Amino acid sequence: MKLSIRHETIYRYAASQAYSIQQLHVTPRLEAQQNVLTWNLQAPGAVNAYTDAYGNRSHMLTLNEPHRLVAIVAEGIVHTTLLDGGRLHNSEPLSPLVFTVPTRLTMPTGQISEYASASLAEVREGRASTGAMLALAERIRASIAYVTGATSVDTTAHDALLQGAGVCQDHAHLFLACCHAMGVPARYVSGYIDPGSSGHAASHAWVDAWVHDAGFEGWISIDVTHARLMTDAYCRLAIGRDYVSAAPVRGSRRGAGEETMAVNVQIVPV
Structure with missing residues (x-):
């Protein structure tokens, strides 16, 4: 595209x-x-x-x-181009373990840790499957209603979860906080999306998660707001630990x- x-x-x-x-x-x-x-x-x-x-x-x-x-x-x-199963095949110098470190915006509080344990019960030793990551995205989408203006760039994952409303960056931050709680490498992505008829903004935020699937170990890209894998309707600008490093x-x-x-x-x- x-x-x-x-x-x-x-x-x-x-x-x-x-x-x-x-x-x-x-x-x-x-x-x-x-x-x-x-x-x-x-x-x-x-x-x-x-x-x-x-x-x-x-x-x-x-x-x-x-x-x-x-x-x-x-x-x-x-x-x-469309990715196979959302899988990224880029050569990167950084270890995925760099993206297991929480930030102020993605700190896994006690409530988030409980939420993550319930959502990712199958995850052991930081090893998650694509299916588990998509299931987490589905639950976050159900937990945080998309409401423009409900939060700010300083809103933490914990506050967004308590409020139950936010935008794409809040969905991404909560996803990252859950992954951090379970030891799964995950990172923030800023970029663009062809919004089509969704009514969402063209400027967007989503996540990459490190998965262990049969025949594949590496990064997959997930749009938490839409609970789906990244398609060719997306353009990636920056990655980072959270909004601050990728704005x-x-x-x-x-x-x-x-x-x-x-x-x-x-x-x-x-």
Whole structure:
């Protein structure tokens, strides 16, 4: 499938800012199942490209002159292919054990540990099957209703579970917390999805989990929000331990006044 993608992020400030810095993960990863045909990033100030510790194609944007608006536009065309059973066949330098370490957002509290034990009763010594991972996704989808605006980027997996409402990043964080509780390597994925008629946002978050199936040991990619394996309707931007390390745009500023942010993402199959 070919996906035409346009991702626009605009920050507006009530007062002039002296300095802004933004970490950008808005360039698709170099992976076997997706080929970037064209890609362009437009942003003010100095933009320096680098590859982060997780292999994400990243940029650091710095703006050192007075400004009241920062507009970041990333767009291009990506060719994606359908994975067999959601299995990723990428060569990666990091051990999967890197992704067994909880973060503040994915800490397995006592309640999450009980939830994980009940959901993943068959898992022993951190060895999970694709079937078990999909069953966990189904239960999380039933436990946390998709409600736009119900949570924020700072909401933990524990708080989302107690609230029973959230969005894709909350589904992903709870999935990761459950996997951490059972010793299963799992990581956060940020990217895009052709939303079709689902009504969900085109900017999306899901997970990769390390599984042990008959004839396969490795990463599979699961959309927890839809309780299904990743298809060719997805484009992967970044992986990390949670939202913080894989967010498309994240940064800080020096200056007073209110800040507003508007994000518009358009995905069109071509």
